Every structure is written in structure tokens, then in C-alpha cells.
Amino acid sequence: MREELRQDEYELLARLAQRYYVDERTQEELAAEFALSRPKVQRLLERARRSGVVAIHIQAPPWLRLELESQLRETFGLSDAIVCSAGADQEAEREAVAQRAARYLERHLHDGCVVAVSHGRTVGAVPRFFRPPSRLDVTFVSAMGGSPGVAAPTNPNEICRALAAGCGGEAVSLYAPAYVESGEIRDQLLAQEAISQSLDRAAQATVALVGIGGTDDGCTMVRSGCLTTDEIAWLRSQGAVGDVLGNYVDIEGRPVASPHQDRLVALTVDHLRRIGTVVAVVSEPEKPRAILGMLRAGVISVLVVDEDNARAVLDLAAGGPAMAGRAGGGSSASQREV
């Protein structure tokens, strides 16, 4: 809300702002020159900023989407958001998102970190770009079991191995399927020390790297054989919009309980809540609802996402329809406004 200014006030704000920002005078100096108190000058300068008399523009590289990122951070309380500008095709967008996620990890991981890793095509693309400048003593742990129904680079164990290879770290595999026939079988598996140890290790991780799945018939949970198309249809009918590690939530971020849950060998949403930094990567199209649901669940700290999904999520969150079209590149100069 821009506040209205009386003319003489407008003029005073402009003069003070000019002296402060352009002439680089201190508030104390301006206070003396304008016969005001220093706190008064501070307040007037703040007013100048709030009212738009002072406009701060960031002239960013055109491929950045800093405004979108700021909006995501602010709207969802994320500690970071990284939006990748639109790529040539689906594969290019996946690579861009994976590259950004790899860069994020390179910058934030340090010796001793433990990273829990989920399945997913975009997550699976991250190791391709993960090359820290120096060796990192980091442990990568599978956060869910494996699925023979999808390609190896999509499986957590393979992703962990590739990430560890990229930095000279260590991979801890979870030698179990992502999904079993019954809860009893799952309990028997978890009773095996090697498996429960791995999962405990993942649960104690400092960072998690996860994908966000949708609820369409072609989602990873269906492709990997964890769920049937009937089961995913049922989850949809219960309001489920997306999942992380097989944990489904509705559009408001509330968990959608389902009978398949106790057959999963994976970290739960409550586990994720206790991990310091949960990095979610998404590049497939038509996932704004899934992203929004997971963001509202409040377990994600960092979102690395393609531009279309980012815009659509913000639109959805603001109560509008998801924008399907491209919003056009243009400059990303941002403006300080309220």
C-alpha cells in the first residue's frame, strides 16, 4: 500500500533521499543540515523507501527470475527458492533444474553432512552436474527403497552412488524395495538391522534431496510399481494432489491417509520435518497442485523449480487459475514496492 504524501512532505523525502543515497551523507549529517533529529531522519528515509520515492532496482542477468524467487520465499516461508528460466524442451528444463540443485548442494554441503535422497527423474539428473571444487566428506543415504520398474538413474541407491562419486563421499544404500505386499512383510524387512540402520541414517540426515510427485496415472509412484492406477485414482478421489517419498497430501498440505502407506519402505513426512534442509526439485510440467500441496505441508525448505510451475504455483496460491502459458522472458529488474 503506497502511502499518500503531502507535497511539502514529498519534497522533503526526495531531498533527504537524494542527499543520503546519491550524495552519501550520513543520517547524522542530514539531521544537522535539515534541522531535524537523527531518528526523525531515519524515519523519513524509511518512509521514502516505503512510499516509492526511493526505488531500488536490481539489474539482474536476464536469465534469472529473482522476483519469482522472492515471491516463492515470501509466500511459502522457504529459506530459498531457485527458479530456472524456461528451457528449449522438457529435457533441457530437467537439466537446468538439476544443475541449479547441484550448485545449491555444492555451496551448502560441508564435511560431515548426511544427505537423504529420494527417487525421481529430476533428482536422478542432479549427480550429472554435482562436481564440488574440492573433496567433500559427505554421506548420501537412500530415503526409500528401490523400484525395478523404473530406470536405474531414477533409483535412490544409484543416485546416492553417483552423488558420492562426484565428491569423493560415501553412499549408503537401502537394500530393500520401495514397496512390499503387506505391512507384515514391511515390518519383517525393517526388523533386519541393515535396513533399519539405513533408514535411521536417512532419518538423521542434515539435508534431504527429494522430488515431488503428482497424482496422474503416469507419476513415478505408478510407473515404479508402488501404486496401481486404481490406487492413485482413489488417492485423487480423497483429495491427494502430490507426494514426497510416497507421502500424499491434499491441496492444503494436509496428509491424505491411505492403506498403501504401511507398505512403503521410506521416510515419512514427520521424518522430513526433522531434517534441517529439505531440497525439493521439480521440472516436469503440470505439477503446480502437487507443489502447492507439498509447500503447504511445510516440510520443504528449498524449492528448485522450472519457471512455468513456479508461476502456476504462485497463481494457484493467490486463488487464481494455474497459468498454462509462458509469461515471456524480459528483464527481471525488481522493484522495491509494498
Next chain:
Amino acid sequence: MREELRQDEYELLARLAQRYYVDERTQEELAAEFALSRPKVQRLLERARRSGVVAIHIQAPPWLRLELESQLRETFGLSDAIVCSAGADQEAEREAVAQRAARYLERHLHDGCVVAVSHGRTVGAVPRFFRPPSRLDVTFVSAMGGSPGVAAPTNPNEICRALAAGCGGEAVSLYAPAYVESGEIRDQLLAQEAISQSLDRAAQATVALVGIGGTDDGCTMVRSGCLTTDEIAWLRSQGAVGDVLGNYVDIEGRPVASPHQDRLVALTVDHLRRIGTVVAVVSEPEKPRAILGMLRAGVISVLVVDEDNARAVLDLAAGGPAMAGRAGGGSSASQREV
């Protein structure tokens, strides 16, 4: 000098700037998030400002000339400069300059101040606008004698009286002519206690309000009868470009000695140098050389001037020809650049 940035550096600067200026994060927070030291973040942000990645614009009222003012202050080491946007005619410009000067005085004078006042048409217009919100116990003293050859509102005594009337202060008149026939007569006048006391009072002033005169045949010193047209022509031939209180300087601000000097009843340039704040007001056209000379003399602290003269002075100071034409209004949004 804009510095060149490597692409990854450019991107980092932009990201940091966005987080700092738009998201309003502290340098400490950013240091943690980007795995940098806090001083490093400070340096990068400064770099972002210097390089233009961060651009700060002041959206000023269109009638202000903040950029011009900043340039004047910086070029001439003024403690303040106030430029009045072009008026409808000569009279309107004089009123605008006088009004700004009155405003300046209202804000800067306080009880106990002593203001030494010169002659001049623009100076004479100031009392018309001088209306402080509350009574000011200020003394206004004539800094030079009077001249029957010019209208009463141009004479220092009358100006002092009017200013004092405007704020409930006191006027101290100098009952002497501005100019006498010989140095002996001047010495006799100064031997009179009332006159020397008044001049001493003026010399001890905290503020001076003066006009800047030119060296054309129609200048105030000629019109008032202080100088003949021959004398002013001679001063021109000696390089004189302008005066304050009858003290002439050349284009570099060096005093131009002349025989008429010891016949003046007025403060000298050395007196002015000892006054804390010397406010000069100019509104007549074609005075850039006079203004430049006086500014270079270094006795002026505050310049209140019309827009055309302001531009012309800066142009002259930069070594270019004085611009005679109007530069066109437009927005005065300023930009932080190096």
C-alpha cells in the same frame, strides 16, 4: 567507471542484492546462506552498487532539480545548493529563488542568529516570503551602505527591516551610503561609532544573505551609482566577472583589486570568509560567469539559483560553453552511478 563482471559473479551479485534489498535479509544471514564471510558479503553488496547491478532511483517531484543540486554541491564543495525550476518569466524566477531562500532561512535560523544582508533585487524579494512558523529572535544587519539610486526594496536597510518584521526579530541599519567620494571620507565615516559598530556587527554575523552581481553596464553596482560605466568597463578589462558586496573576482575566483574598493562601505571577502554560512541568491539571467567566479572564490556555502544559471555554471566549470538554451524539464529521477 562501471566495472566488468564475470557471468557467475554477476549472478551472485544479483542474487545477494535481491536478498538484501528486496527480501531485507541482513548481511550476516546472507553470509550463512551463501557460505561466505560477512565482510565478503558486505564487499559484494558494495560491488553490486558500484557496478550498477543495484540501481537506486529517487522519484522526485518533477519540479525539483535534485541532480543539478547534487552536481553543484559536489563540484563546488557547497554545503547546499537549491535550484529552482524554470519559471514563466524573469519575475517569476526571481520570486521562486527568493521563496526558496526564505524557506532555507526559516529552517536554518534560530534564536540568537545574526544575519548580514547585502543589496540586490533578488535579495530584496526574500522578505516577501519569509514567514517562520514561530517568532525568531534574530538580528538582521546591513552588510553595506545604502544607495539612493536604486529602489528601496533593493537596499540592505529596507531588506533587514522587512526580514525582521517577518519574524519578530530586530533590524540593525547601517546609516551610511554604500559608496563615497574618497577613501578619506570613508575612513571618517568608519570612525563614527554607530557606523563602525554596525559593520562590526555584520562582520560577526553567523549567516550572510547576499546577491551576486555581474559586470555588465546594467549591474546593481552601476545602477546604484557605486561605479561608473567606465569603472565597470575597466574592471572587466582586468578580468573581473562578478561581485559580492562590491568585491570583484575573476573567473578563477581570484580577487580583482581596484581603486574603488577603499571607497566602499561594506564587508569584504575576508569578512565573508569568517561567516559560518553565506547564502547567495541569483535569479537574473546571463550570470554564470559571475556565479562561477564567486563560487571559486570559496566564500559561498549555499547557492540558491535558477535552473538556467545552474546548468550554465556547471557547463562553464566543465570547460564547455555556457548553455544559453533551456534543457527541458522531464523527470529528475537520479541514479547512483560512478
Next chain:
DNA sequence: TGCGCAAGTGAGCATTTGCTCACCAGGTGA
């Protein structure tokens, strides 16, 4: 006219930012 409330104000302290300085790292030339 008096009272109550909201907004404004400056003193003073807390926090953030700017800057100095000793040290380190990298590059260059002998």
C-alpha cells in the same frame, strides 16, 4: 473545556554495516 487515544518524538541502547589491519594466497620476474 477537559479527557482519552493515537501518533509522533528523541534518548539511549541494540544491531548491523563499514572499515582498518595483519595475514594469506596467487601471480610474476629474476
Next chain:
DNA sequence: TCACCTGGTGAGCAAATGCTCACTTGCGCA
């Protein structure tokens, strides 16, 4: 390979700005 120079760096202190709080001022209402 070594010495020297330049630029970068973080520790730590100085300076500037942000913010809390007690008090004041101005406005609206009875």
C-alpha cells in the same frame, strides 16, 4: 625455486542505523 608485490580475506573495532520506550503533542468527542 625463491622473493616480492598485489589483491583478497576475516577478525575485530568503529561508526551508522534500527528500534524500544517513556514522554509529548495533536485531534476528536462529550
